[in-house]
Amino acid sequence: MKKIILAIVGIVVALVVLQGVWLWGFCRFYVGPNQMAIVTAKNGEALEPGQILAREGQKGIREEPLGEGRHFLNPIFYDHEIVPATMIEPGKVGIVTSKVGQKLPTGEFIAERGQKGIWRSVLGPGKYRMNTYGYNIEIVDAISIPIGYAGVVTSLSGSQSPSGEFAGDRQKGVRKDVLQPGLYYVNSKEYKVDVLEVGINQVSLLGQEGSKVVTKARQLGQNDALNTLQSNMLEKQEAKRADYFSQRKSSWDAPAKRGQPVDFAAGSRVRDAEHVQLAEGEMNLMELLTFPSRDGFDISLDMTLEFELDPGDIAGIYRRYGDLPAVVDKIIMPQITSISRNKGSEYRAKDFIVGEGREKFQGDLTAALEATLSAKAVRVHNALIRHVEVPGEIRAPIQQASIAVEQDLTNKERQNTARKEAELNTEVSLITQRGEQVMQETEKLKAEIAADLEKQVAQIQAETLKKEAEIRKLTAAIHADKVRVLGQAEASAHQKVEGEKANGLQLKTAAFGDPAAYARWRFADTLNPRMRLNIIHAGEGTLWTDLEKTGFAELGGAQQLQNRK
Numbered sequence: 234m235k236k237i238i239l240a241i242v243g244i245v246v247a248l249v250v251l252q253g254v255w256l257w258g259f260c261r262f263y264v265g266p267n268q269m270a271i272v273t274a275k276n277g278e279a280l281e282p283g284q285i286l287a288r289e290g291q292k293g294i295r296e297e298p299l300g301e302g303r304h305f306l307n308p309i310f311y312d313h314e315i316v317p318a319t320m321i322e323p324g325k326v327g328i329v330t331s332k333v334g335q336k337l338p339t340g341e342f343i344a345e346r347g348q349k350g351i352w353r354s355v356l357g358p359g360k361y362r363m364n365t366y367g368y369n370i371e372i373v374d375a376i377s378i379p380i381g382y383a384g385v386v387t388s389l390s391g392s393q394s395p396s397g398e399f400a401g402d403r404q405k406g407v408r409k410d411v412l413q414p415g416l417y418y419v420n421s422k423e424y425k426v427d428v429l430e431v432g433i434n435q436v437s438l439l440g441q442e443g444s445k446v447v448t449k450a451r452q453l454g455q456n457d458a459l460n461t462l463q464s465n466m467l468e469k470q471e472a473k474r475a476d477y478f479s480q481r482k483s484s485w486d487a488p489a490k491r492g493q494p495v496d497f498a499a500g501s502r503v504r505d506a507e508h509v510q511l512a513e514g515e516m517n518l519m520e521l522l523t524f525p526s527r528d529g530f531d532i533s534l535d536m537t538l539e540f541e542l543d544p545g546d547i548a549g550i551y552r553r554y555g556d557l558p559a560v561v562d563k564i565i566m567p568q569i570t571s572i573s574r575n576k577g578s579e580y581r582a583k584d585f586i587v588g589e590g591r592e593k594f595q596g597d598l599t600a601a602l603e604a605t606l607s608a609k610a611v612r613v614h615n616a617l618i619r620h621v622e623v624p625g626e627i628r629a630p631i632q633q634a635s636i637a638v639e640q641d642l643t644n645k646e647r648q649n650t651a652r653k654e655a656e657l658n659t660e661v662s663l664i665t666q667r668g669e670q671v672m673q674e675t676e677k678l679k680a681e682i683a684a685d686l687e688k689q690v691a692q693i694q695a696e697t698l699k700k701e702a703e704i705r706k707l708t709a710a711i712h713a714d715k716v717r718v719l720g721q722a723e724a725s726a727h728q729k730v731e732g733e734k735a736n737g738l739q740l741k742t743a744a745f746g747d748p749a750a751y752a753r754w755r756f757a758d759t760l761n762p763r764m765r766l767n768i769i770h771a772g773e774g775t776l777w778t779d780l781e782k783t784g785f786a787e788l789g790g791a792q793q794l795q796n797r798k
Contacts, residue, residue: 328356585621
């Protein structure tokens with residue numbers, strides 16, 4: 234019996250050891266950091282039609298991968314594949330395209346979680362373990378709006394919004410709310426974001442060279458990652474604007490009249506074999522400002538228009554006209570050319586050379602542009618005329634006449650200046666003379682004031698001495714009266730005191746009735762109050778013995794001792 238039990242125990246131990254060896258040696262595998270294991274079941278029920286990932290009990294690729302750590306799977310029934318997990322860095326967005334789930338309705342391509350298609354929600358920065366056989370993750374840049382820009386959002390999914398209106402929720406079109414400067418995790422498959430410059434920009438018409446738009450330059454911050462995202466965003470916008478220029482190129486006039494299109498922000502253009510570099514934030518549009526004057530001469534001028542786009546109006550402007558090049562090309566430039574030609578035809582060629590006429594034309598042009606463009610949500614600040622080109626046959630005579638007029642004015646001003654200088658010299662001489670006179674009068678007044686001051690001081694000193702003598706006289710009289718009064722008072726007091734004393738003695742003697750009795754009383758009254766009176770009664774032969782009781786004996790002994798010394 235014991236042998237059977239031992240044999241069974243041995244078999245059990247052997248099976249346990251074999252199982253441990255099997256699990257640890259053949260079934261164990263390890264998933265490292267930032268990795269995941271995709272498991273494939275070799276046995277189970279068949280997948281449903283169209284199903285890609287297997288659920289529990291089905292044969293095929295399991296939907297849920299295994300995370301980091303130690304795992305045990307029977308290699309007979311399961312196979313595994315270790316692949317990297319999806320890592321999304323800060324400033325990036327993961328756009329998920331699901332190959333599994335419910336089918337989308339017809340016409341839709343943005344899916345919710347659990348549906349097949351591009352998920353509406355995005356994955357932010359972090360680590361994700363999603364089965365690569367069922368989900369595709371595209372990592373793109375987050376949307377970073379630079380300072381000085383606004384992001385206009387265009388929804389790409391949903392039903393089409395009504396014409397002339399902003400797109401609402403789940404509608405396709407431009408949305409009313411814009412993105413302020415900052416970082417946004419936006420699904421670029423669902424929304425398209427265009428950055429437009431807000432604030433003040435410039436449009437410069439450069440005569441025969443065409444026109445140039447100067448927008449905001451990039452403002453870099455301290456965060457290199459954000460600077461990179463903003464640069465990428467602006468480069469994408471520049472590429473869109475380059476596409477706009479290439480599409481508009483065919484509709485522009487011939488280069489001999491209007492110039493060549495160029496890229497936005499950082500590019501170059503070749504015109505008449507000349508290489509011209511554009512600075513960052515510049516773009517060229519093919520417009521030049523020419524118009525006939527009232528007297529029939531062709532006028533060409535350089536002008537700079539400062540305009541501003543308000544962030545609250547930027548979405549409406551983009552919905553109606555498009556990006557900033559389109560705004561300038563479709564709204565601002567036609568209004569500039571139209572209004573300048575209409576206003577310019579009211580002035581003669583001479584008015585554009587003379588300063589007053591050009592200034593008046595600039596004021597009229599600015600006011601007209603402000604009134605017209607404000608209705609289109611474009612705020613005009615200034616329209617500055619920088620250079621005017623007029624035909625040489627009229628410019629030279631007008632300039633010569635203007636020079637002659639200016640020379641005449643200069644000569645007159647010189648004459649006025651010479652006259653003013655003479656008047657000034659006369660006034661200077663008078664001022665010098667008057668100054669000397671004032672100094673003499675001042676010295677005289679100073680001497681008079683000093684003499685008067687000395688006189689007043691002497692008078693004050695004399696009056697002071699007089700007052701001092703009078704005070705001394707009064708003081709001496711008061712002192713004499715004091716001595717006399719005090720003497721009389723002392724004499725009277727002494728007389729009264731002694732008289733009263735005499736009266737007192739008289740009254741005292743009268744009270745005693747006998748002068749001898751008064752004398753005895755005075756004697757007794759003047760005795761020392763500490764004196765003692767002892768009355769001794771002694772018999773015959775006891776006087777000296779009784780003296781000891783009185784203390785006289787001791788006194789006598791002390792006196793004898795003192796006498797001996």
